[in-house]
Amino acid sequence: MITQQHDVIVLGAGLAGLRAAVEIARKNSEADIAVVSKVQLMRAHSVCAEGGTAAVMQPENGDSIELHAWDTVRGADFLCDQDVAMRFVTEIPGEINLLEHWGIPWSRRPDGRINQRPFGGHSFDRATFAADKTGFFEMQTLYDTLQKHANVVRYDECYVHAILIKDNVFRGVIVWNLTSGECFVLRGKALIIATGGACRMYGFTTYSLTATGDGMAMAYRAGLPLKDLEFIQFHPTGLVPSGILITEAARGEGGYLFNSQGERFMEKYAASKMELAPRDIISRAEMTEIENGRGYIEESGLDYVHLDLRHLGADKINERLPLIREVAMRFDFIDPIFTPIPVRPAAHYTMGGIHTDIDGATPVTGIWAAGEAACVSLHGANRLGSNSTAECLVWGKITGQKAAQYVKAQKAYADLPSESVINDAEASIFKRFTSFGAESSYVLKNELLKTMDTKAGVFRTATELEAALKTIRDIKQRLPLVKVMDHGHIYNTDLLNALETDNLIELSEVVVSGALARQESRGAHARRDFKTRDDANWLKHTLAYRTADGPRLEYMPVTITMWNPVERKY
Ligand SMILES: Cc1cc2nc3c(=O)[nH]c(=O)nc-3n(C[C@H](O)[C@H](O)[C@H](O)COP(=O)(O)OP(=O)(O)OC[C@H]3O[C@@H](n4cnc5c(N)ncnc54)[C@H](O)[C@@H]3O)c2cc1C
Incomplete structure (x- = not known):
């Protein structure tokens, strides 16, 4: 089989992969970098991210990194590693500013500073956004920035099928080029797995069709453990019947949830946060309402509740939520300016993933993982909205730095397996x-x-x-x-x-x-x-190792540095 070789292989060109590639290129101009994606670069699932990216940008108004960390830990139902949470909240404001310097059109406050909107489970308006197309603009900005570096080779529409490891050291990957039909070995010194999440294992889901967990599965087959995979996030506002996401920003901008009896039912479940409680709590509330006969009946069985934006008015909907309006009109033939939107919980995010340490390093020498494919243990049992794109940026950067340093020290390529x-x-x-x-x-x-x-x-x-x-x-x-x-x-x-x-x-x-x-x-x-x-x-934490008889489960402690678990009340 033909063999191509590059110092670092970045597997995945979503937010995590692109951020990692940019960082390697910036840190080590000698490094020869391959970016591999099974779809065209700008078709990664990350372009779908809508509502925002969380960061503390207004400490002068009372927000703080400790508060962001606490919200993340509490939102995670205390399964998050607290040293990871602190690193995350400390690093993400720098990433927001960096994207600003690279040209992203953040939405602005009247005084010209970067705007932020409320998101579920956050105690402060923390979601930095570009209308409701945040992921698209973040991807575009990283793509533009990557173009400035000559040491990057793209392998678009190339499906990676297997990871080659020998003596616990990374050697390469097996690639099927979808456009030429050829298979080849991509040999490398370092690999960053940034292949995204796996919720396409559910039928009613907000995910792109391409989010099929390939990187997690190939890592698992190659002997790497998967961590906390039982924690799947259900987003409270999947559009019925398609499952397309109606962003949490719709509630952040003031949207209400109603049951079929006209009640704002969140009052019973999270009286202080209402529609901006964490997603797990709202999804359970919706299902409880539906199961108790207070939902709207759908002939497909996808009974639902209403998300009502009418009181926000046409101007706010058009300025802040243009994509949501377009989606509701195109897919459900309703205009949210005049009609409530039918929604129910939809599979939305894989909290678990490939087990890594705080630097994104896996147990195999030369392999890192970042973004939704990884489980660095930031989101624990429940991710807060707007913390994922933020995680992609932070651990894209960190794994990029680590891989760049590593390949500098590796003078030769390790042997391929037989x-x-x-x-x-x-x-x-x-x-x-x-x-x-x-x-x-x-x-x-x-x-x-x-x-x-x-x-x-x-x-x-x-x-x-x-x-x-x-x-x-x-x-x-x-x-x-x-x-x-x-x-x-x-x-x-x-x-x-x-x-x-x-x-x-x-x-x-x-x-x-x-x-x-x-x-x-x-x-x-x-x-x-x-x-x-x-x-x-x-x-x-749960660790799953592959065996012929199914997963072997082991467990490892959660890192608690600041807060002991308490009852979670909103
Ligand atoms: C509709 C929607 C809206 C969201 N909105 C927000 C939001 O507003 N804020 C927020 O924080 N989070 C949001 N999220 C979550 C967030 O978008 C994702 O978690 C994040 O974008 C994942 O990025 P990633 O880089 O890890 O992976 P992805 O963007 O999924 O990229 C994966 C990459 O890996 C490649 N790949 C996968 N398998 C293979 C293979 N076998 N061979 C080769 N290449 C492969 C793909 O081609 C792609 O390039 C949203 C999620 C959804 C579903």
Whole structure:
């Protein structure tokens, strides 16, 4: 197989990957950098981020980094590592200013300074934004900045299938070029995995179709542990019936939630924060209202509540939430200036991911992970809105710096694994052409999505999770029988779907196993059969290691430096 080589391989060109690539290029102009993405660069899921990026930018008005850290720790239901939270809040204001210098059009206050809006679970208006297209403008700014560096080679529309590791040292990745159909080895000294989240394992989700957890799955197959994957965030305002996100900024700008009896029901669940309580609390409140007959009935079964923006007025909606208005009009044929929006909780964010330390380093020498693919342990059991794009920027920078330093010291490339290992990895991509079975990856995927939606959602029980695990394992058994009918190597989207489905199935087994084992309710993991948080037994991170019989679970302590867990009240 052909081999190309670069000092650093940045796997993923979303906010985390681009920020990492820019940092390496700035820190080490000698470093030869590859940026690999399975889609065109500006089509990474990060362009969908809408509402904002959290940072303390107004200390003179009473905000503080300690307050941002405390909000993050409390929002995380105390499963967040507190040294990580402090590093995060300390570094993110610098990133906001850096993007400003690189040309991002932040929305402004009347006096010309950067504006900030309220977001759920934050005690201060902290979400820095560019209308409701924040992710798009952040991506565009990083892309423009990356263009200034000559030492970056892009591999767009190249699917990475496997990570090559020998003697616990990174060696390279196996790549399938979707546009030419060729497979090749990309050899490197360092790898930064920035492949995003995995919530496409759910049917009702806010994610782009491409967010299939590939990086987490290939890391897991290569022997790296996944951390806290049972914690899946459900966003309270997924548009019914498509699941497209209605940003939290809609509530940040003053939107109300109503049940079918016309009540602003959040008063019963979080009287002080109301619609700006953390997402886990609002999602449970919505599902409780719906389950108790106070939702609106949808024939598809996606019963919903109303998000009402009418009182904000046309001017504010058009200035602050233009995308939301456009989405509601295009996909539901309603204009939020005149009509409430139908919403319900939608799978939105993977709190867990590839286990890293505070620098984003994984247990394998030469491999770092950043962004949603990673679990540096910032979000714990429940992420606060606007903290994710911020995390991508901070750990994009940190992992970029670390990788840049590392490759400077590595004079030579480490040996690749044997040819048979590489050939086997390539064969594992195309083996579906010769399968004797008649299973369809589309059918298996639909079974998976239905199972995850109905049995591993906002509320969970042992009975449902056991049933989900049984179905997932049954689907897993049928995977070798998947046959891909299109045998072309170029732009074979049937084959791509089969590979992505493998990844989602692998990861859903980890989500459900972790959720079944965790006999408590914490943050986004709400067990009907274990209703309260149990710090005595469960104040610990889950680590999942791959074995032939399914994930082996181990646990590690949470780092507590400032605040002992207390009851979470809003
Ligand atoms: C609709 C929506 C709105 C959101 N709004 C906000 C917000 O306002 N504020 C906030 O803080 N957070 C928000 N979030 C969360 C946030 O957008 C994401 O967590 C973040 O953008 C993830 O960035 P990332 O760089 O980790 O990954 P991504 O942006 O998902 O990028 C992943 C990259 O990896 C590449 N890749 C993946 N697999 C492979 C493979 N096998 N081979 C090659 N390349 C691969 C992809 O092509 C892509 O380039 C939102 C999420 C959603 C769903």
